[in-house]
Amino acid sequence: xxxxxxxxxxxxxxxxxxxxxxxxxxxxxxxxxxxxxxxxxxxxxxxxxxxxxxxxxxxxxxxxxxxxxxxxxxxxxxxxxxxxxxxxxxxxxxxxxxxxxxxxxxxxxxxxxxxxxxxxxxxxxxxxxxxxxxxxxxxxxxxxxxxxxxxxxxxxxxxxxxxxxxxxxxxxxxxxxxxxxxxxxxxxxxxxxxxxxxxxxxxxxxxxxxxxxxxxxxxxxxxxxxxxxxxxxxxxxxxxxxxxxxxxxxxxxxxxxxxxxxxxxxxxxxxxxxxxxxxxxxxxxxxxxxxxxxxxxxxxxxxxxxxxxxxxxxxxxxxxxxxxxxxxxxxxxxxxxxxxxxxxxxxxxxxxxxxxxxxxxxxxxxxxxxxxxxxxxx
Ligand code: TYM
Numbered sequence: 001x002x003x004x005x006x007x008x009x010x011x012x013x014x015x016x017x018x019x020x021x022x023x024x025x026x027x028x029x030x031x032x033x034x035x036x037x038x039x040x041x042x043x044x045x046x047x048x049x050x051x052x053x054x055x056x057x058x059x060x061x062x063x064x065x066x067x068x069x070x071x072x073x074x075x076x077x078x079x080x081x082x083x084x085x086x087x088x089x090x091x092x093x094x095x096x097x098x099x100x101x102x103x104x105x106x107x108x109x110x111x112x113x114x115x116x117x118x119x120x121x122x123x124x125x126x127x128x129x130x131x132x133x134x135x136x137x138x139x140x141x142x143x144x145x146x147x148x149x150x151x152x153x154x155x156x157x158x159x160x161x162x163x164x165x166x167x168x169x170x171x172x173x174x175x176x177x178x179x180x181x182x183x184x185x186x187x188x189x190x191x192x193x194x195x196x197x198x199x200x201x202x203x204x205x206x207x208x209x210x211x212x213x214x215x216x217x218x219x220x221x222x223x224x225x226x227x228x229x230x231x232x233x234x235x236x237x238x239x240x241x242x243x244x245x246x247x248x249x250x251x252x253x254x255x256x257x258x259x260x261x262x263x264x265x266x267x268x269x270x271x272x273x274x275x276x277x278x279x280x281x282x283x284x285x286x287x288x289x290x291x292x293x294x295x296x297x298x299x300x301x302x303x304x305x306x307x308x309x310x311x312x313x314x315x316x317x318x319x320x321x322x323x324x325x326x327x328x329x330x331x332x333x334x335x336x337x338x339x340x341x342x343x344x345x346x347x348x349x350x351x352x353x354x355x356x357x358x359x360x361x362x363x364x365x366x367x368x369x370x371x372x373x374x375x376x377x378x
Contacts, residue, residue: 046106063247077218082114085135087266089142145363173200203234206246259291294342305338
């Protein structure tokens with residue numbers, strides 16, 4: 001069982017709560033840390049390092065060194081990532097996607113993006129297939145809005161590609177036992193049978209390019225660590241079918257509004273800022289709900305300083321909205337010394353977040369005319 005119950009935290013693709021110890025999680029899942037050597041190798045090829053690598057937000061991997069070995073031999077990898085369309089896109093989803101865009105640019109890599117309307121229908125009691133399909137179209141706009149190259153990006157909604165996906169999922173599913181699924185995802189006998197089958201569908205895009213090209217192509221999957229159990233199973237099965245194991249590069253979670261021990265999640269709107277929230281709503285949510293690492297009174301804060309490590313506004317700046325290390329460091333220092341008050345810090349975040357989101361929503365509008373260039377249907 002991959003749930004980390006002992007330390008009072010749980011991480012599965014469908015449930016994340018508690019104070020996550022990322023080192024323990026890495027040990028438990030059997031992923032490797034991103035070392036200085038690996039960072040240096042990435043920097044050599046990319047020319048620089050994305051702030052999510054510099055800051056350890058992407059902190060763990062499987063076979064990233066092998067991906068680079070192959071790349072150096074001229075065997076280029078393609079990227080694969082995805083989204084379970086259960087609602088509008090929220091800030092947390094942007095973390096792996098912004099990083100994936102950087103990888104596409106730096107490594108000139110093709111991206112396969114999977115929208116799992118089937119998954120969210122199966123796992124969310126309250127959602128119909130028509131709901132998850134329309135969220136898939138909605139979420140696709142956010143992917144396109146981030147500026148992925150239309151000539152190198154394919155977006156697949158699962159039910160629009162059932163013919164291709166089902167045929168490729170079947171041999172995968174045949175090699176996965178019910179007990180493996182139970183152990184990997186913590187399922188019990190009450191799960192519906194579609195959910196038990198589902199992981200084989202999430203494995204398909206990792207082999208799609210190899211099948212299309214008729215030769216093995218390395219695949220690198222950026223994602224947050226909650227999705228790891230899927231790819232642990234896929235890595236076990238795919239070599240048995242003659243494919244490479246996919247490599248993974250995995251990030252931490254953006255916390256929800258209520259504090260560092262929460263995870264931003266679409267199923268809890270009080271924790272979450274959606275990309276579709278208005279500037280006013282972004283401001284109100286941050287002012288009212290963003291957990292503060294500051295002191296109870298201004299006097300105490302000036303004397304004792306704040307704690308950016310637990311402050312949600314600071315964490316969002318660090319994880320997504322302030323790519324400039326110097327600026328971030330200054331904010332961090334001023335908050336620690338008490339020069340910067342919680343209200344000031346929140347205002348910095350509100351400005352940065354709204355600037356980002358206003359631009360994003362403009363691009364999102366333009367993306368409506370580009371959907372057909374990105375969406376693949378069989
Ligand atoms: P989903 O829709 O739950 O999440 C989409 C992507 O966002 C990551 N993520 C987060 N990252 C940072 N902070 C958070 N608070 C946060 N919440 C979610 C997820 O890890 C994921 O990378 N089953 C998948 C869809 C999928 C997929 C894939 C994801 C299909 N194929 C390949 C990654 C890679 C899902 O429901 O993701």
